[in-house]
Amino acid sequence: MAQRKTNRTTISDVAALAGVSVSAVSKIVNGKGSFPEATRARVLWAADRLRWSPSAAAVALRGAKTRAIGMVVNRAPDLLNADPHFALLIAGMESELAPRDYGLLLHIVGEHPEAEERAYRRLADERRVDAVVLTESRVNDPRAALLRDLRMPAVLIGTPWRTHPIPAVEAADREQGMKDAVDHLVDLGHRRIAYVSGPEDRVHTGHRRRTFTDRLHHHGLLPSHTLASDFAARTTGAAVTQMLLDDSPPTAIVFANDMMALAGISAARRLGRDVPGDLSVVGHDDLPLGQLLHPQLTTIRQDLDHMGRAAALSLLRHLGEEDTPPPPTVTPPQLIIRESTAKAR
Amino acid sequence: MAQRKTNRTTISDVAALAGVSVSAVSKIVNGKGSFPEATRARVLWAADRLRWSPSAAAVALRGAKTRAIGMVVNRAPDLLNADPHFALLIAGMESELAPRDYGLLLHIVGEHPEAEERAYRRLADERRVDAVVLTESRVNDPRAALLRDLRMPAVLIGTPWRTHPIPAVEAADREQGMKDAVDHLVDLGHRRIAYVSGPEDRVHTGHRRRTFTDRLHHHGLLPSHTLASDFAARTTGAAVTQMLLDDSPPTAIVFANDMMALAGISAARRLGRDVPGDLSVVGHDDLPLGQLLHPQLTTIRQDLDHMGRAAALSLLRHLGEEDTPPPPTVTPPQLIIRESTAKAR
Numbered sequence: 001m002a003q004r005k006t007n008r009t010t011i012s013d014v015a016a017l018a019g020v021s022v023s024a025v026s027k028i029v030n031g032k033g034s035f036p037e038a039t040r041a042r043v044l045w046a047a048d049r050l051r052w053s054p055s056a057a058a059v060a061l062r063g064a065k066t067r068a069i070g071m072v073v074n075r076a077p078d079l080l081n082a083d084p085h086f087a088l089l090i091a092g093m094e095s096e097l098a099p100r101d102y103g104l105l106l107h108i109v110g111e112h113p114e115a116e117e118r119a120y121r122r123l124a125d126e127r128r129v130d131a132v133v134l135t136e137s138r139v140n141d142p143r144a145a146l147l148r149d150l151r152m153p154a155v156l157i158g159t160p161w162r163t164h165p166i167p168a169v170e171a172a173d174r175e176q177g178m179k180d181a182v183d184h185l186v187d188l189g190h191r192r193i194a195y196v197s198g199p200e201d202r203v204h205t206g207h208r209r210r211t212f213t214d215r216l217h218h219h220g221l222l223p224s225h226t227l228a229s230d231f232a233a234r235t236t237g238a239a240v241t242q243m244l245l246d247d248s249p250p251t252a253i254v255f256a257n258d259m260m261a262l263a264g265i266s267a268a269r270r271l272g273r274d275v276p277g278d279l280s281v282v283g284h285d286d287l288p289l290g291q292l293l294h295p296q297l298t299t300i301r302q303d304l305d306h307m308g309r310a311a312a313l314s315l316l317r318h319l320g321e322e323d324t325p326p327p328p329t330v331t332p333p334q335l336i337i338r339e340s341t342a343k344a345r
Numbered sequence: 346m347a348q349r350k351t352n353r354t355t356i357s358d359v360a361a362l363a364g365v366s367v368s369a370v371s372k373i374v375n376g377k378g379s380f381p382e383a384t385r386a387r388v389l390w391a392a393d394r395l396r397w398s399p400s401a402a403a404v405a406l407r408g409a410k411t412r413a414i415g416m417v418v419n420r421a422p423d424l425l426n427a428d429p430h431f432a433l434l435i436a437g438m439e440s441e442l443a444p445r446d447y448g449l450l451l452h453i454v455g456e457h458p459e460a461e462e463r464a465y466r467r468l469a470d471e472r473r474v475d476a477v478v479l480t481e482s483r484v485n486d487p488r489a490a491l492l493r494d495l496r497m498p499a500v501l502i503g504t505p506w507r508t509h510p511i512p513a514v515e516a517a518d519r520e521q522g523m524k525d526a527v528d529h530l531v532d533l534g535h536r537r538i539a540y541v542s543g544p545e546d547r548v549h550t551g552h553r554r555r556t557f558t559d560r561l562h563h564h565g566l567l568p569s570h571t572l573a574s575d576f577a578a579r580t581t582g583a584a585v586t587q588m589l590l591d592d593s594p595p596t597a598i599v600f601a602n603d604m605m606a607l608a609g610i611s612a613a614r615r616l617g618r619d620v621p622g623d624l625s626v627v628g629h630d631d632l633p634l635g636q637l638l639h640p641q642l643t644t645i646r647q648d649l650d651h652m653g654r655a656a657a658l659s660l661l662r663h664l665g666e667e668d669t670p671p672p673p674t675v676t677p678p679q680l681i682i683r684e685s686t687a688k689a690r
Binding site: 126 | 355356357368378412415435439449450451453454460467470471578607610611614615634638639
């Protein structure tokens with residue numbers, strides 16, 4: 001193969017050397033089609049021999065759907081367990097993806113922002129997924145612009161940060177559950193009501209706390225304590241212990257998720273306080289766990305199943321999948337009264 | 346191979362040194378095909394000896410490589426939440442996959458066997474993943490043969506069914522935790538000890554129950570009650586209620602997972618029984634949840650994090666990823682004594 005005019009090898013050279021068609025090379029290199037193993041091997045050998053790699057154009061040729069939806073999570077890998085609300089969202093998505101032969105490609109990248117950006121870039125550059133789902137809307141969320149740059153279809157589960165628009169799935173009337181929770185506690189005679197929120201960089205943290213505070217004002221009350229937690233059960237337990245040992249402790253606490261509520265109940269019990277006798281507790285999310293507990297948890301139900309389904313369906317429609325029904329309506333957050341709230345002593 | 350014009354080693358050199366075909370080298374290096382371990386080793390040795398690594402071109406070419414590991418789960422979509430041990434395994438896998446830019450492609454296909462088979466066939470035919478991880482080893486597990494037919498690299502987390510071999514990650518000395526749990530309860534003076542197992546089609550159900558029964562025999566005892574549950578919390582709660590209302594109720598119950606133990610504790614409390622005062626409870630898995638409870642759960646710890654890591658690393662090595670450390674050792678199941686077990690009344 002001595003006198004090549006240019007040293008730029010093309011896909012035709014590879015095809016010629018391997019004795020197959022150009023389209024066969026393209027398919028094999030892109031992992032499409034089904035070919036005898038010997039043909040595949042010959043093509044790979046030829047490409048290697050000629051030091052040819054698929055050009056960007058060839059990669060684009062894949063055009064091809066991956067039938068995978070990406071989800072990049074920038075938290076520690078144990079979050080799926082520590083925060084089961086993710087598992088519920090994933091379950092909702094899978095309910096719509098699986099019957100259509102789509103899979104969910106999960107990348108749990110840890111908490112470095114660069115790792116997150118890098119993961120999205122790879123997903124886009126290497127076309128590993130057709131679209132992505134985002135969760136945990138953040139203040140000044142950098143993902144909106146990044147995904148627009150990458151031309152990657154995306155949908156956010158949650159409320160977008162106001163200056164960073166992105167297609168989103170959210171519940172109608174998202175303040176209703178929190179208002180009802182405050183009304184419920186006030187009706188039960190509670191006057192010292194505390195709130196334990198999630199991290200400050202989450203969009204919902206500010207929204208929910210504001211609704212909580214506004215609704216107390218509406219009743220002529222102020223929050224007895226407010227605390228921003230990192231969602232971690234241990235921190236939450238310690239903080240609740242401190243609140244309860246205060247001279248003027250709350251008689252009710254509203255938590256930004258059920259796992260924190262559970263940590264709070266255990267902390268109260270360790271101090272010999274009865275729930276709901278001495279302390280009423282309201283969670284948020286309505287994880288199935290809450291019904292296993294004794295007392296069963298009063299909580300603000302989020303329709304996580306439909307949020308997941310709606311996110312999946314809106315992406316599938318965007319991707320042109322036929323027979324995709326319109327995304328379902330997401331039920332507004334709803335107070336579910338069980339056993340962990342009772343009349344104030 | 347004296348007068349090489351360039352010192353650039355090629356795949357042909359590696360093939361010559363290893364005494365195999367170029368296509369065999371290509372396959373082995375790309376983790377495809379099935380070769381005797383000795384052949385694989387010889388090829389890897391030859392490549393190492395010649396300091397040959399697949400060129401960037403070849404790597405791009407793997408095209409083939411999706412950098413995704415598949416996980417097909419044939420349970421209802423809410424299992425990730427209902428059974429958090431999955432979340433822990435996934436977390437362990439992600440800890441090794443994410444830093445190497447691999448993702449986990451999750452397909453939750455529901456409980457029809459055909460749906461499962463179909464999902465694996467698609468993953469293989471369309472080369473959506475490079476390899477798969479299996480969990481929940483089953484009696485007469487059909488997946489071993491299917492994946493061999495599909496030539497899909499696979500690793501099972503758990504103990505393979507004896508007539509259906511497949512590469513597997515399992516803890517050494519897997520009976521130790523259960524033996525220690527029985528000894529612990531007998532030491533505390535319990536003589537009526539019950540066991541609530543998982544579904545009968547799981548390989549571990551039989552193993553664990555046998556270990557439980559054998560160890561009781563060792564102490565001259567018989568199980569007071571045994572029950573196979575479907576892992577569902579509600580069924581478990583009802584069954585425990587029935588056991589406790591028996592004329593001769595157990596004073597201790599060992600459960601096949603922590604979620605069932607939690608359901609059992611709640612059922613006991615609803616009958617006015619104190620845990621551990623009236624009933625000692627032992628779980629299985631050591632989910633983080635167990636430490637949030639009051640009383641904190643005595644449980645048999647499974648090293649799920651290392652199981653997930655080991656599964657990921659063994660596949661990555663199989664796929665020829667460089668700089669992949671050997672899979673870590675999985676710690677044997679270990680009894681963690683907390684607050685839910687106490688002296689028999």
